[in-house]
Amino acid sequence: MPFDIDIPSQELQALYDALPDVVFFIKDAQGRYTHCNLTLMRRLGRKQRADVLGRTTVEVFPQRFGDSYQQQDLRVLRGEIIENQLEVHLFPNRMPGWALTFKRPVLQAGAVVGLIGISRDLGQPDNRHSTFPRLMKVVDHMQEHHGENVRITALADLAGLSVAQLERHFRRVFQLTPQQMLTKLRIETAMRLLQDDASIACIGQACGFADQSAFTRQFKATVGMTPRDYRALGRHPRAVPVASV
Known part of the structure; x- marks a missing residue:
């Protein structure tokens, strides 16, 4: 006979603390973190949960990343479910790591009161x-x-x-669809080519995108910033986050 168990969020947080290859988070209706696991804290370079909780992505990530991640959160807070989203997470040394992100709205009495999600490293x-x-x-x-x-x-x-x-x-x-694998290969190539001086339009075309706008949309959805911003990041190195959450 089916039955429901309401698992407390603190128990979920403790469970995900044991998974070093998974980022876990819960946010309120304003996009502020209410829960996060140790993996997220470490990848943000934070020592205590208090350094993350109560803050939005804009407050814990550099602006060019935080704004993009916040837009994704707003989509979920409007009721959208994000599943199996292929994303690049950038480490402080700028080496990319691939992950699959899942986000769902949290409902109470039919109203969205927050969101819950994970990003799982691609194995x-x-x-x-x-x-x-x-x-x-x-x-x-x-x-x-x-x-x-x-x-x-x-x-x-x-x-x-x-x-x-x-x-x-x-x-x-x-752990990917063929289309996701193709996107992964294209974005990896684009990230390499953006280290040089070829035009962004030419790079997009060389990587199989129909036009520059299509390239920019896919690159930003996957990497969290535009090709132009990614190129600027390479020319002016700085610490970058590992998780787009």
């Missing part, structure tokens, strides 16, 4: 899976042709799988 591929060699052929093809119009049906044919099978096995082996 290593399951190279023991029976389809791993075939899927790596697909990944290699994506890497070589990510600047072109890559069709999922063609990738499925390359792997000798149906589209549904390709999607299912990709999630099992890489």
